[in-house]
Amino acid sequence: MRGVDLEVEPGQVLAVVGPSGSGKTTLLRLLSGLLEPTEGEVQIDGRAQAGVPPERRPVAMVFQGFALFPHLTVADNIAFGLRVRRTSRAERVRRTASAAEVLGLAALLDRLPGQLSGGERQRVALARALVRDPAVFCLDEPLSALDPLLRADARRELEVLLRADGRCAVLVTHDQGEALGLGDRIAVLRDGHVEQVGTARELYDRPATPFVASFVGSPPMSLLPGVDGLAGPLRADLRGQCVLGVRPEHVVLVPGDDALVVAVEDQGHEAHVVLQLDAGRLVARVAPSAAPRPGTRTSVRVPADHVHAWPE
Numbered sequence: 001m002r003g004v005d006l007e008v009e010p011g012q013v014l015a016v017v018g019p020s021g022s023g024k025t026t027l028l029r030l031l032s033g034l035l036e037p038t039e040g041e042v043q044i045d046g047r048a049q050a051g052v053p054p055e056r057r058p059v060a061m062v063f064q065g066f067a068l069f070p071h072l073t074v075a076d077n078i079a080f081g082l083r084v085r086r087t088s089r090a091e092r093v094r095r096t097a098s099a100a101e102v103l104g105l106a107a108l109l110d111r112l113p114g115q116l117s118g119g120e121r122q123r124v125a126l127a128r129a130l131v132r133d134p135a136v137f138c139l140d141e142p143l144s145a146l147d148p149l150l151r152a153d154a155r156r157e158l159e160v161l162l163r164a165d166g167r168c169a170v171l172v173t174h175d176q177g178e179a180l181g182l183g184d185r186i187a188v189l190r191d192g193h194v195e196q197v198g199t200a201r202e203l204y205d206r207p208a209t210p211f212v213a214s215f216v217g218s219p220p221m222s223l224l225p226g227v228d229g230l231a232g233p234l235r236a237d238l239r240g241q242c243v244l245g246v247r248p249e250h251v252v253l254v255p256g257d258d259a260l261v262v263a264v265e266d267q268g269h270e271a272h273v274v275l276q277l278d279a280g281r282l283v284a285r286v287a288p289s290a291a292p293r294p295g296t297r298t299s300v301r302v303p304a305d306h307v308h309a310w311p312e
Contacts, residue, residue: 001026001192004040008136010166013159015173015183017215022189024172028138031170032059044135055085060129064141066121068113068128075100075109078127099127103161118147122154126161137162137169143178155181176218188212210243210310219272221245221308224280229309232279233300236309243310248272250306251284253292256299264291275300 001023008014016024029035031042033054042049044058060081068077078099079092087095100106103123113121122143129137142158143151159182162169173179179186180200188195188203188211196208207213213221223245224231226238234244258277265272271291273284275298282300292298 001030003193006187006194006197008168008170010168011163012184013162013169013171013182015171015179015186016189017173017176017179017186018189018195019215021191023192024189025140026192027189028061028140028170028172031136032061032138033057055081058132058135060132060134060137062125062129062137062139062142064144066113066125068121068124070113072112073109074105074111074113074116074124077113077124078105078109078131081128081132095131095133096127099131102130103127103157119154123157126158130161135167137167137171139169139171139173141173142171143173143175151178158182176216186216188215204247207245207308210245213245213308217247219248219283219285221247222251222280222282224282225312226279226309232277232282233302234279234307235302235304236307238309238311241312243312245308245310246282246302246306248283248285250302251275251282252301252303253284253286253290254299254301257297258299259297261292261294261296261298264294266291 004027006014016027018024026035030037033049033052049057069080072080075096079096082092082095100109103126105123105127108116108120113124116124143154155178171182183200185197185199186203187197190211196203196212203212203216207216207221210223214223223243224234226234226242226244228240229236229238229242231244234246236244253273259275261273262276263274266288271286271288273286273291275282275284277300
């Protein structure tokens with residue numbers, strides 16, 4: 001990683017997104033002490049963490065897949081980190097009971113992980129992190145093992161926990177909905193460096209680079225190569241080689257024949273229309289009842305105030 005400069009305030013959630021290999025998990029490993037930076041430093045509560053081993057850092061990890069010990073009860077899984085740190089038995093029991101109460105696990109303490117649902121296992125993993133009373137939560141795809149029906153409820157529970165008591169959290173996820181919904185700010189990584197940090201609205205409305213524009217949003221922004229601010233129906237005040245983009249909701253279909261309807265993806269509440277123009281491909285978001293048939297032709301209009309532009 002290079003040139004990564006990130007700050008997370010107490011009570012704030014920083015969501016980290018990016019393609020595979022962009023450095024998301026490496027960032028968590030640096031925070032938790034599983035890796036040491038070759039330059040720069042990690043600070044927590046204003047204290048440099050160089051040389052501080054993982055078990056001594058005020059950081060708690062929640063791993064993808066939960067990483068519970070199958071032969072230990074819920075209570076023993078929750079208390080495992082405290083035992084490693086040689087916390088007294090009375091203190092382990094007290095903290096375990098408190099974390100279990102907060103996360104609704106009090107009636108499950110004697111069960112094994114194999115006897116739990118996916119949502120219950122997720123709560124055990126969170127309780128194991130919470131019981132350490134960390135300053136920072138590091139979460140690596142914490143909801144990825146849950147089915148879609150459980151994920152929405154788990155996300156709400158996670159949001160309440162992460163914002164409690166002034167803790168901060170760094171959340172790595174491939175799920176944009178998760179990042180946009182949970183992150184106070186979102187960092188977009190690419191090839192080990194930060195492309196942009198901002199709120200969900202800032203990243204969506206004002207992407208700093210074509211990569212951010214094409215990565216954030218579903219479907220993503222359509223991008224066309226241009227010259228002197230021109231690329232098919234897109235117009236911008238820019239000279240030389242450039243990239244122009246537009247969000248699908250701002251592509252307006254009008255009568256004409258300069259765009260071929262390549263495909264129509266019916267999403268139920270909306271339809272995504274894939275269009276081939278001489279300048280490249282655009283995607284339009286329309287009402288299902290307004291979607292043209294694949295193979296037909298149409299034209300496109302894009303309001304100038306919704307065109308994004310970057311010099312090459």
